[in-house]
Amino acid sequence: MRSEILRSEASRGDTAARPQTIALVDDDRNILATLSISLQAEGFVTRVYTDSEAALKALLDNPPDLAIFDIKMPRMDGLSLLQALRAQSSLPVIFLTSKDEEPDEALGLAMGADDYITKPFSQRLLVARIRAILRRSELARAPADAAPDESLPETVVRGRLQLDPARHQVSWQDRPVSLTVTEFLILEALAMRPGVVKSRNQLMDAAYSEDVYVDDRTIDSHIKRLRRKFRAVDPEFAAIDTLYGAGYSFTDG
Template structure:
């Protein structure tokens, strides 16, 4: 059975989320701080970790740093702090996703399912030969360049005019989809599919919120950023 580790010092939150995940058929172990989790992981690593940032004895960032020294298991940061600095730092330190605790449990479970599927796909890929993940000398997931935009899917790295922009998994997927087809108009419901999980039910307004955050992050690097264009009452397109 798939094992999920929850690391958070909020007992009520742990109990509530554990019950929701167990109802989904997942095995759950809960820990109140990073030190307790790390000791348990020495005996058996989970399949995915959901961790809070602010905890006693060992906080989430320290736990993430130590985990990344030994494993690439999926890690989701779940934080009560609405801070882009925390989000950017978490992704830079190696987290696979970042959510606010205000997000619904349904959204979190969908993100967990998506990361587990990705991990399963990676595990099934050949890794014993040089050039695994390539076909006839070409990368299956190459770096994409669209004007000042550079996206490296393998490392989850985005730069705009040479400046690194830290995007969440959903934001990365949206930008990539738009930039892969410059000038093509994407409807909001199509972009919901790009975010990509059949268990995830979101309104089309969620796309507007994601795009707003993407633009805000890009404009911190370049106040003139206008590559993602709104098509009134229709959707969005990448226009360079």
């Protein structure tokens, strides 16, 4: 089934040189229409897809600023779509889930989703979370030759880890590691103070804005994914420590 694209040239909400684009993937046309109209009213451009396979191709060929996936879809569900996308892209993704899909939420976060919203939800909450993730992803989308933000620290070196906050780039033993925006912010919070245990609440504060609320398992899922990504580069990676009941710390020689 071909994808459908709805566009809005409205400029309400945050002003920017280029309207930000949100891709919506759901097999329910009514939900797509409702979400698209609401987001257009906030100044976003929307692209809507009822077919996950068509959506995947479009997301890779012409990436939006953020994507929102429903989990339960025929042929390729939201989790499979995210898995296929993450093999090639760190595009910010929000999942829409039902209250009875909690295991899927945890799996989605472990696979690299940046956030999830449980149905039914308020449009205000959805827009707040979209804007929070887009703010965090702006640096990651900066051109490679753009001048660094002078307010940001220079490249941070912690043993074998190198973090470049101005570019949102990470390397381990001089090998690049591709992280989502949320993963980068969590790692940065840990690496800026090596050996200091950060509680889950502190990591939530570092990775999410004040108007976004997540629970402990969200941070745990991101930590698991961080470890998995670094171990893909170095099977002996063990720089992120767990202090049970307290939180996490970063230590590397």
